[in-house]
Amino acid sequence: MSKEEMFKELSDAVISCKKDTVTAAVEKAKGQGLEPAEIIEKGLATGMNEVGILFERGKLFLPHVMMAAGAMEAGVAILEADMPKDAAKKKLAVIVNGTVEGDVHDIGKSIVSTMLQSAGFEVHDIGRDVPLQDFIDKAKETSATMIGLSALMTTTMQGQKDVIEMLKEQGMRDNVKIMIGGAPATQAWADKIGADCYAENASEAVVKAKELLV
């Protein structure tokens, strides 16, 4: 089996969302002498990206994303012994994510948290209707380098701006990147309030977070 065929098998195994299939494919790849880094990057991570695309197209759903992420983690665990210490467990970055105060919408924000977590970020989802100062306190506590601010209503999106202003007042603006999202948010709004990025959906949130943090 060529390397490309092996990568495809690894990728397909992740898309199947089945832990056993992924671990079998990883053992097979290891047996063929593939490096752990390429097994992860060109095989498993490629499959995870495809899972994200299928999710956005309504072909796979949140439980499947989590099962795929769990299966990928099991695959990575097999490779840990052959990798530099802690390399497999290292998270891409720490992100605090939540829905701003006054807004009780939860689902979209939770999907973004889940997708970021599945992509390898350490995510602290602090819920919905979150007092604005809590975003900053949690970022301090976890040494987060990004804060995600969700708002589903035109009446609450002002909270996204307020957090940015509070970060400036508290001398923390340069320590964290700000991502905003939610139905009423746009790139123009992000530009206006000085956010670092706007993501239209969960997959885009992962792409933008990687662009800014990795």
Place this chain on the structure above:
Amino acid sequence: MATEYKLRMGDGKRIFMTKEQIMADLKEGMADAADLGSIPDISADELDKLFDILTMPSRMVGVELGKEVPVTHDIGTLRIDGDQGNSGVGIPSSRLVGIMMHERAFGADTMELGHIDYSYKPAKPVIAQEMQTMEVVQQNTIVPMFYGAMPNMGLYYTPDGPFENPGDLMKAFKIEEARKSMEDSAKHLTRDIVWIMQRMMASGADGVNFDTVGAAGDGDMYASLHAIEALRKQYPDIYIESGMAGELMLGMHGEMEYDGVTLAGLWPHQQAPLAAKAGANVFGPVVNTNTSKSGAWNLGRAVTFIKQAVKDSPIPCHVNMGMGVGGIPMLETPTIDAVSRASKAMVEIAGVDGI
């Protein structure tokens, strides 16, 4: 220099586009719907008509004579009294006055009584008030009168309800526990909706409006369809409207089925037959507005989706048109130029039976 037409972005911002740009966006929006829903494009003539509607010189447009459709108004009860915080106009008035204004002054063909929280669950503790108000409203109006609310299954999860939040469970990789929580919540939701509607029917309601079905994902739709089924069985003449929350049924559970059909991933044209099967009289399809795209892109997309839903629905389709849906920009009080154009397109091109 090419002629430029005034349009709006999905967030309501005024933009200027040439004919070529408008046609390109109409086609791109249409192609997105056709691709996602695996449905046909609309025809070249229909695209031309969409362009004509979008570029009509009048600030406000209307449907051609003879093509008028019934118009109803969810939560119109509160639209007069409520302020901009809940999309109202802030004129102090009771719910009865709100309903009577819609019936007698604004020409609504049906109306509904709704509670300020506008979900079924919070109506339970104030059911006596709701029953009394329904009686008074029915004594003062002629139009068919629904009781309306959102199923809103999220209210059954922590911190608002008794079942652990599936979002939290999912993030902890507790998939089966998350699914169980949704299944338990769905049972409670079905039971609550039926309980409330039994009392509203005893108070003279003509029907029920399920508003934003599926807002909490496939479990929300599952619970709603079972409530529709139970109500149809108990009240053969009840008038049931089943309106959706969004274009795609989110698979929070992923494996819930109704009548052998997996609910996750259904698009409007696939949702409609299930609403009919459960016993609804009218289906309310929704297409979400993308705030980062132009009105042309959004309307091309929305009309393509809704036209197919109308075609595949065994029951009349009353499309949801308002803030952030149906190609209308996301503003508390959407502008009349955008609302009237999108509505005309839905009636004359998508062929909806009502709005």
